[in-house]
Structure formats: C-alpha cells, structure tokens
Amino acid sequence: MKTLTIIDTFGFFFRNYYALPQLRNAQGFPTGLLTGFANFIYAIKNEHDTDYMLFALDSKGKNFRHDLDPSYKANRPEAPEDLKKQLPVAISWIEKMGFKCYQEEGFEADDIIASAVRFAKAHDIKVRIVTHDKDLYQLIDDGRVVIYDPMKKLEIDSEKCFEKFGVYPNKINEYLSLVGDVADNIPGVKGIGPKGAKKLLDDFETVENIYENLEKVANPRVKSMLEEGKEKAFLSKQLVRLDNSLRIDDTFESFYFPCENPLLNIADELEKYELRQMLARVKNGALHVKPKAETSMGFKAVLLDTAPALLGVIEKIEQGSIVAFDTETNALDAYNAKIVGFSFAFNEKEAYYVPIAHHYLGVGEQVSLADAKKALEMLLSHKIVGQNLKFDLAVIENNFGVSNVSLYGDTMLLAWLLNPESNVGLDTLAKRFFNYEMVKFKDVVAKGENFSHVEIEKACEYASEDAWMTLKLYHKLHEMLEPRLFEIAKEVEFPFIHTLMKMEKEGIQIDGAYFETLLKRTDGAIESLKTEIFALSEAHFNLNSTQQLGNVLFEQLGLPTIKKTKTGYSTDENVLQELLDKHPVIAKILEYRELYKLRSTYIEPLLKLSKESPKSRVHTSFIQTGTATGRLSSKDPNLQNIPVKTALGREVRGGFVAKEGYTLIGIDYSQIELRLLAHFSGDEAMVNAFREGKDIHQETALKLFGEAAAKQKRGIAKSINFGLLYGMGPKRLSETLGISTKEAKSYIESYFATFPTIKKYLTSIEEEAKKEGWVQTLLGRKRFFDFEHANAMQYAGYLREAVNTVFQGSAADLIKLCMNKIVNTLVNDEAKLLLQIHDELIFEVKAEHAEAFALEAKKIMEGIYTLRVPLHVSIAIGKNWGELK
Structure with missing residues (x-):
C-alpha cells in the first residue's frame, strides 16, 4: 500500500x-523554522x-466561510x-527540494487536504496528515488516514482522537460546532466546553438531534445556553465543514x-543558514532509503x-584472534545462575554453540562440565569480546572457577x-547498524520456562547469532569510534568491568535484627499517620490510590486544583508542596509517602535479601551504561538512592554493617564538582580559595553579601554554588531557599557579576554544545544533544544537561580512575571495596589495618589527576554505614 504524506x-x-x-x-537571521523543516x-x-x-x-483570497461569517x-x-x-525561505525550499505545493483560489489548505484524502482513499493509498488543526481530525479513518505529529513522532488514530477530545473522528464536526x-x-x-459537548453528543449524537430534543436536556443552565446559541451552533457547523x-x-x-x-538540492541554503549538523548528514549521504532486513541468517550456526x-x-x-563470546543461563542473576551453554565466533561466516545443561525429554548429546571448563580455559586465552561481558565472566567464574579473564572489548x-x-541492547544495535532483526528471546523461551528447556537445535541458532x-x-x-574514545574504553571502562565484578561478588552485610526492629517501628509510624490523615480529612480511603486521594483533597476538602491528568487530579509531590499551607493533612500525607517508600523500597526488600543470603550479605548489580553522564547506577537492590537528608533514611544506612573483626571506611571527595568548575573556568578567586584550603561557600558568601552577613548567608551561597552546576534558575532557587523569584534572580545576577569568569565559562559550554551538538568530560567522554529536533522545553533541558554533564561526568571519570587503581593496588583478602555512591567509596577493612588503609586510599x-586546584577527600570510619556521615 502506497503512502501519501500531506503537510x-x-x-x-x-x-x-x-x-x-x-x-x-x-x-542574526532566525533559523528555528528552517531547522525544524529540514529535520522533518x-x-x-x-x-x-x-x-x-x-x-x-x-x-x-476569501472562501465560502467568509461569505457565511465575515x-x-x-x-x-x-x-x-x-x-x-x-x-x-521555507516555501522556496519546497520547490527547490523537488516537492510540489498545491493552492487553489477560493479554497483553504483544509479543503485541499480533504480532496486529496478522498482521492487517495479511492485509489487505496494510505494518508498521513501532518497538522495540529482540530478540523482535520474528522478525516481520520483507521488503517487509511491518520494525523501525524512530527514533534512527538506519533500517529493519531481514532482511539487517540478519542483520548484527546472525548469523541471519535466522525463526531469532530459536531464537537467543534458546540x-x-x-x-x-x-x-x-457560548458556555459549552469540551466536557459539556461530549455529554451532549453521547446523549444525542448530532447538533441537529440536540435541538430536536432540547426539552430532554436535563441541566436547565445548559439548555438555556443551547437556546441562546442555536444560530451560532449551526453557523459553526458550516464553518468547520x-x-x-x-x-x-x-x-x-x-x-x-x-x-x-531532496536536501542535496538545498545544500547551499543549509550552508547559508548554518544548519551544520544537517549539512554534515547530507554530505555524508546519511539520507537514504533503508534496505530491507535480511530474511535469513548471514552465517552458519x-x-x-x-x-x-x-x-x-x-x-x-x-593465536591473537578476536573471539566473540556469550553464555546462556537458567536465570538473570549472574552470581546464582547455572550455565546452560555458551557460544563463540571468530569470523563472520560461522558461529558455534556448545550445549552443557539443557533439560527436557529426549535431549541430545551435550558437553560435560569438566570438558566445557577445559575448552573455556583454552578459548578465553584469546582476545575475548562480548556484549555485557560483566555478566558472562561472572557466570564463568561462578560455574567453573575460571577468573581474571583478560577481556579485550565489550560492544555494549x-x-x-x-x-x-x-x-545499547544487542537487538537494538543489530537493527541500528546492520538493519538486522535478531531472534527474540521470547520467541525461543516459552513463558514460565528458562533456556535449559529450549531444544538444542533451536538454542544453537539463537545463541550462535548472539x-x-x-x-x-x-x-x-x-x-566508528574515534581514537580517544576507544582509548578511554581500553584504559578505563574495560578494566572497570573487573572492578565492578569484585564489588558485586563481595556484597555488603545486613544486620537482620536491626532491620526487623526498624520495620516494626516504621509499620507503627505508618499506621499512626493513617489514623491522623483519616481524622484530618474526615474520610477513610486508600492512601496509595492517587485517584481516591485526589477526590478527597479536591472534592471533599475543596482544596484548589493545581494540575490535572488524564485520569483525574494530580497529587504528585510538587502539587502537594504547593498545597502545604492550605491544609494540615498535606504535611501528614507527605510524611506518610516518605515512610511508605522507605519501607517498600528499602527496609522490607533488604531484610528479605539478607535472609536469603547464607552470610546475610546483599549483592547489588552495578550498571556501567545506566546514565548519560557516566555515573554508575545500581539495581536489585538500588543502593545509590537511599535518602540521607531524612532521619529515617540515615537509619536505613545504619543497618549496613561490617563483618566480625572488620570495620567500614567511607572516603568521600569534597566538593568535587566545584573544584572541577574552578579547574575548567580558571576563575582566579575560586582557584585561590581552593588552593588556600578556604571554605568555598563562606568565601562566596563574603563576596556576595559582605563580611557582616557572610556567616548567616553561607547556606544561600552553597545553594547557588551547587545549583549553577545543575542549571538552576531563579524559580528553582526561590523554591529551594523559600524566597521570592525576584530575590533569587538578584542573587544569581550578583553571583555572576562577582564571578564573571564562571558566567563566561558556563555560557561557553552552552554555546559549544549548540554549535557542535555535544560536550565532553575531563577524560574526553562525549554526550550528544539533538538540538535540531528539540522542542522549546527539550532545548532548554539540553542546555542544562550539557553544563551538568561536564561536571558530573568529569567527577565520574575521576572516581572510576580511583576505583580501578585502588582495586589493583590496595584491595586484598583483608580489604575490599564494597560500594560506590557517586563521589564516595565504601570499604570493608580488617579493623587493625583500617587507618593505614584509609591513608593509602x-x-x-x-593524586589521581592533576587539576588547577587540589583534590581533597574526607575519611570516616565506623561499624556501620550510618556512622560514616
């Protein structure tokens, strides 16, 4: 079926x-419209x-609608x-690119579009209409005609039309008439809104039927408005026809x-208006018709x-060959999974699968664990590459005791x-770079089963393909990767896999009795809060149901509506914060949510995990590719987001303990991102303050507010110092400090007037990001931003993220360098690295060696990297994690 796109x-x-x-x-010529057009x-x-x-x-000129209503x-x-x-300029581009415009005297674009749709449907051509005009929604015909939103890259069919307006396309004409x-x-x-119109059309179907049955309209106010607006309703129906x-x-x-x-025909115009990223795509031949995906495997399994x-x-x-390697297991937890088989490939013509532990009736011959181990020791002596090798190497170590494999590369x-x-999933990468559709796991492994139940022949095709x-x-x-980035991969990211594996394997001990007590106390506090909330709101309801909570707050208690969603009233944290002074129940609801989240996200799951472990240790999984800035993330459980600003959050950390005879050590980079700001910007005042070991926030307060007010306003200076790194504007600063937006704006202006070098540097990051489409970290990792395709909100967000990435990403670079070096030089049987929480490292060290180890770390x-300012860390030693802060 051919497709017609109408603009x-x-x-x-x-x-x-x-x-x-x-x-x-x-x-200075504006180019936003032109950029969006070229992107489209x-x-x-x-x-x-x-x-x-x-x-x-x-x-x-005029058309029939102007005759109906001047x-x-x-x-x-x-x-x-x-x-x-x-x-x-944009209209001239249409012709230059080889497209045709259609214009007819006495007709609007809407009429041209309707006529084209009629023709296309008669000739079995699918139509995609690029518009935001409500009138044109009446043309939607599922499977044949859709509205297309190029910003959201979304096709709008009948159901999405209903979601948007509450009526289907065949009723849009009636709806707009009202x-x-x-x-x-x-x-x-006049007076009939979307809800009223929907109800009337649900009851009477058409405008004509509404007026024929006006006496049946139950609401006297609506009936009166319809009577007064009859002429306008029928006029409107003619206008939207x-x-x-x-x-x-x-x-x-x-x-x-x-x-x-088509864009080749306006290459000179792209150059003239400086649409550089698009020009580069055109010159590189990036615009092409994608080839069809291969219908069969391009190799022998x-x-x-x-x-x-x-x-x-x-x-x-x-010897010296590059060998791709992958494992198949019966579970996703690398430290508990049993190996089922493994695959490998050393050329692009053939790939091999080795079955080890498939279990089903009639299973064929397989390789024994002993022979598999012997083969693996030989195979893994080559240059091993894989996709998420951290998983595969952990499986090999835990199933065969084969460790310290010298990995050569990781495609992820x-x-x-x-x-x-x-x-960066394998299926996605195969599609992106080779337009190749991989065999899907769900198509091989039946629901409720694992890979050991897959027939060996079928498993061979699936695993060999990987x-x-x-x-x-x-x-x-x-x-494709530029040399500097490949160097970072070899020197930092690949060795970091081994660092993370050692941390994951070690885990951290949980005090089960401590968490049992904490769970009981939290449950008691939650029940008390529920009683208070029900009393204050004079209603019993499910506190975890946003719909029920919304009804209580905004209908029963009559609080002002802040925001609505498709399903009803919004009760997110921002909304509740705005309502904080409107009713005493709001503070209690916020407190309940905090307690409930800590209980369900941390206390209960951690207690469960500790009971399942023979040594009461929990083993998180660190995700190396989980963020765009380079920071680590973790899951199952996530130990990087345990709150530290609340008393209960700090109490949760108190349940993570050192094993008998050992102690925990926390070593935390001090103000690392501000030191990076001083390094990159070269601001003399900030550089000198760090070199002389001064309190940077106190120094900032001195410069902004003078000696008399500096001590009192150090907190404001701190908020500004850190806020600027995260793109904080006056509104956010005013919310953080509880001051007016005007006052917050004056603080920021005063800050930049006092530190002009910093202002200039932060602006330069944004300008460079817009010009090049990327920013880079201290070591040279890059983060890209698609400014050309961004709407206004995304565009502003990209600018904030560009600034943040330089500092947060560079801090991530430094901490990775430290972790690799410490693991390779200091970590042994009596000293282990357990956790990384952004700028902080947690170690478990034999008690008598703790202080000496801390000083070496x-x-x-x-000394890991030479900046313009000294790097500084703080050390804390304690029996549990809570004592380290």
Whole structure:
C-alpha cells in the first residue's frame, strides 16, 4: 500500500517556529523554522517512508466561510517578525527540494487536504496528515488516514482522537460546532466546553438531534445556553465543514517523493543558514532509503555437542584472534545462575554453540562440565569480546572457577561511548547498524520456562547469532569510534568491568535484627499517620490510590486544583508542596509517602535479601551504561538512592554493617564538582580559595553579601554554588531557599557579576554544545544533544544537561580512575571495596589495618589527576554505614 504524506503547510511552519524560536545564524537571521523543516524532511524519508508528498497552502483570497461569517479568522494576531522572515525561505525550499505545493483560489489548505484524502482513499493509498488543526481530525479513518505529529513522532488514530477530545473522528464536526475554535474565530455555543459537548453528543449524537430534543436536556443552565446559541451552533457547523470537491487526479503524480536526496538540492541554503549538523548528514549521504532486513541468517550456526568436536574447533583458532563470546543461563542473576551453554565466533561466516545443561525429554548429546571448563580455559586465552561481558565472566567464574579473564572489548560499552543516550541492547544495535532483526528471546523461551528447556537445535541458532552479531558489532564500533574514545574504553571502562565484578561478588552485610526492629517501628509510624490523615480529612480511603486521594483533597476538602491528568487530579509531590499551607493533612500525607517508600523500597526488600543470603550479605548489580553522564547506577537492590537528608533514611544506612573483626571506611571527595568548575573556568578567586584550603561557600558568601552577613548567608551561597552546576534558575532557587523569584534572580545576577569568569565559562559550554551538538568530560567522554529536533522545553533541558554533564561526568571519570587503581593496588583478602555512591567509596577493612588503609586510599584519590586546584577527600570510619556521615 502506497503512502501519501500531506503537510498543512502554514500550520506546520508555525509549529516549527514556536518549537525552536531562539535559533539564529551568525548574521542574526532566525533559523528555528528552517531547522525544524529540514529535520522533518530528513526524518520523513528515514523513519516513515512515503511515496507522495503534498504541501497544501491556503489561498490568499476569501472562501465560502467568509461569505457565511465575515469575522471568520478575523482575530488572528500578527505573525512575529522572525516568523515572517523565514516563511518565504521555507516555501522556496519546497520547490527547490523537488516537492510540489498545491493552492487553489477560493479554497483553504483544509479543503485541499480533504480532496486529496478522498482521492487517495479511492485509489487505496494510505494518508498521513501532518497538522495540529482540530478540523482535520474528522478525516481520520483507521488503517487509511491518520494525523501525524512530527514533534512527538506519533500517529493519531481514532482511539487517540478519542483520548484527546472525548469523541471519535466522525463526531469532530459536531464537537467543534458546540465548543468552537478560538484560533479560527469559530463561535460555537457560548458556555459549552469540551466536557459539556461530549455529554451532549453521547446523549444525542448530532447538533441537529440536540435541538430536536432540547426539552430532554436535563441541566436547565445548559439548555438555556443551547437556546441562546442555536444560530451560532449551526453557523459553526458550516464553518468547520470540509469541502472535498477539488479534483486533483491530473496533478497527483507530480506529488511523487523525489528518489534522490531532496536536501542535496538545498545544500547551499543549509550552508547559508548554518544548519551544520544537517549539512554534515547530507554530505555524508546519511539520507537514504533503508534496505530491507535480511530474511535469513548471514552465517552458519554450528552445533558442537561433543568434546572432540569442541576442542578441535578451538585448537584451530589462530593465536591473537578476536573471539566473540556469550553464555546462556537458567536465570538473570549472574552470581546464582547455572550455565546452560555458551557460544563463540571468530569470523563472520560461522558461529558455534556448545550445549552443557539443557533439560527436557529426549535431549541430545551435550558437553560435560569438566570438558566445557577445559575448552573455556583454552578459548578465553584469546582476545575475548562480548556484549555485557560483566555478566558472562561472572557466570564463568561462578560455574567453573575460571577468573581474571583478560577481556579485550565489550560492544555494549563501545556503543555507550559512541552515544551514551542511546539504547545499547544487542537487538537494538543489530537493527541500528546492520538493519538486522535478531531472534527474540521470547520467541525461543516459552513463558514460565528458562533456556535449559529450549531444544538444542533451536538454542544453537539463537545463541550462535548472539556471538556472530557481537563480533560484527565489535569490528563496526571499533571502526566508528574515534581514537580517544576507544582509548578511554581500553584504559578505563574495560578494566572497570573487573572492578565492578569484585564489588558485586563481595556484597555488603545486613544486620537482620536491626532491620526487623526498624520495620516494626516504621509499620507503627505508618499506621499512626493513617489514623491522623483519616481524622484530618474526615474520610477513610486508600492512601496509595492517587485517584481516591485526589477526590478527597479536591472534592471533599475543596482544596484548589493545581494540575490535572488524564485520569483525574494530580497529587504528585510538587502539587502537594504547593498545597502545604492550605491544609494540615498535606504535611501528614507527605510524611506518610516518605515512610511508605522507605519501607517498600528499602527496609522490607533488604531484610528479605539478607535472609536469603547464607552470610546475610546483599549483592547489588552495578550498571556501567545506566546514565548519560557516566555515573554508575545500581539495581536489585538500588543502593545509590537511599535518602540521607531524612532521619529515617540515615537509619536505613545504619543497618549496613561490617563483618566480625572488620570495620567500614567511607572516603568521600569534597566538593568535587566545584573544584572541577574552578579547574575548567580558571576563575582566579575560586582557584585561590581552593588552593588556600578556604571554605568555598563562606568565601562566596563574603563576596556576595559582605563580611557582616557572610556567616548567616553561607547556606544561600552553597545553594547557588551547587545549583549553577545543575542549571538552576531563579524559580528553582526561590523554591529551594523559600524566597521570592525576584530575590533569587538578584542573587544569581550578583553571583555572576562577582564571578564573571564562571558566567563566561558556563555560557561557553552552552554555546559549544549548540554549535557542535555535544560536550565532553575531563577524560574526553562525549554526550550528544539533538538540538535540531528539540522542542522549546527539550532545548532548554539540553542546555542544562550539557553544563551538568561536564561536571558530573568529569567527577565520574575521576572516581572510576580511583576505583580501578585502588582495586589493583590496595584491595586484598583483608580489604575490599564494597560500594560506590557517586563521589564516595565504601570499604570493608580488617579493623587493625583500617587507618593505614584509609591513608593509602586517600593518597591515591587525591593524586589521581592533576587539576588547577587540589583534590581533597574526607575519611570516616565506623561499624556501620550510618556512622560514616
């Protein structure tokens, strides 16, 4: 089925302008609309193949709607100057790129679109309409006609139309007749809103039926409004009617999408208006029709189910070969999973699968654990690459005792370094780089079963494909990754895999009795709070149901509505904070939520995990590719987000203890991100303050508020110092400090006036990010930002994230360097690294060696990298984690 894409041209251009209004080239000419247009053309061919493209334009004269109502569209405001400057350029691009516009005197773009839809449906052509015009929703016809939102990259069908308006497409004409449309000066019935219109149409179906049955309208106020607005309702219905009488048969083939790259035809214009990222794509031939995915495997999957066959293949592998390796297991927990088989590949023509522990009736021959171990020791002496090797190497160590494998590369990490924002799963990478559809796990393993139940022949195809694709990906990513990033992979990220494996294996001890007591106390506090909340609100309800809570707060108690969602009233934390002074129950609800979260997220799960472990130790899983900045994240359980600002959060940390005869040591970088700010910016005052060991927040307060007020306002200075690194503006600062936005703004302005070098440097990060499309950390890791495709909110967010990434990402670089070095030089049987909580490391060390170890670790951390300012760490020693702060 062929596809026609129709652009509601002026509406589309207006939308692009308001999405990216602040973009300009070096000459000051606005380019937001043009950028959005170029991005759309790029995306439409690469993401949504289309055979025809029609740009529908309004005619300049009047049409039948003006005869019906002279005030039709009369209240439209004058377009902004920057928009008017770009419109003629954008329209000229349509023709230059090889597309056709359609304009007819006496008709609007909507009528052209309706006529084109009628023609397309008659010729079995699917239609995608790019518009935000409510009128055009009446054209939606599932499977044949959809509305397309290019900003959200979303196709809107009948159900999504219903979600948006409460009526289906065949009722949009009736709906707009009642509610009107301010944009086009369509009056509708005064006083009838979306909910009222929906109810009337649910009851009576059409405007005509409403007026024929006016006496049946139960609400006297609604009935009165309908009586008064009858004339306007029928006028509105005529105004929103689409005229599909235009004949476009003779011109339709001229709308064919050009086979060549349309953007090549405006390369000089892209250069002129400085759309550099798009120009680079065009010059590199990035716009192309994607080839169809391969329908069969591009390699031979070989089953090695006997020891002689397995050892025979491994012996033939040339020394120094790169070998892709993958394991198959009966579970996802690497430290408890049993191996079922493994696969490997050393060329792109063949890949091998070795079955070890498949269990089902009639299972064929398999390789024994002893022979598998012998084969693995030989195989793993080669240059091993894998996808998420941390898992596979842990499985091998725990099943065979084979450890300290010298890994050569990890495709998951290479893909993450190439673009830390992207999905780095094997299936996704295969699709992205080779347009290859991998066999899905769910298609191989039946629900409720594990890989050991899969037939060996089927397992061979699935597992061999993983190894084969991993090898292809390794070569592809090695070729694509710039040398500096590949160097970071080899020197930092690959060795870091071993560091994390040692931490995960060690785990940290839990005091079960402590958590039992804490759980009982928390349950008691939760029950007390529930009693108070029910008394204050004079209602009994499910506190964990946002819908029920919303009804109590906003309907029964009559509190002012702050925000609504599709399902009802919003009761998120921001809403509750705004209502804090409106009713005493709000504070209690916030307290309840905090206690309930700590109980369900930490106290109860940690107690359960400690009971399941023979040594009462919990083993988190660290995720190396979990953030775009480079910070570690952790899961099962997540030990990096335990609150420290609340008393109960600190009490949770008190349940993590050192084993008998050992003590815990916490070593924490002091103000690492501010030191990085001083290093990067070179601000003289900040650099000197750090070099002289002064209190940076006190120094900032002195400069901002003078000696008399400095001590009192140190907290404000601290909030500003850290807030700027996270893109904090006046509104956020005012909320943090509990002051007016105006006062917060004056503080920020005063700060930048006092530290102009810092202001200049932070601005330079944003400018460089906009120009290049990326920022980089201390070691050279890059994070990319798609400013060209961003709407206004995303654009502002990207600027904040760009600044934050430089500092948070650089701090992550430093802590990784430290961890690798400490694990390789200081960690032994009597001293283990257990946890990393962003800028803090937690060790478990034999008590008599604790102080000496801490001083050695401190020396490494403070000397790991030479900055313009000294690095400084603080040391804490205690029997439990809570004592380390």
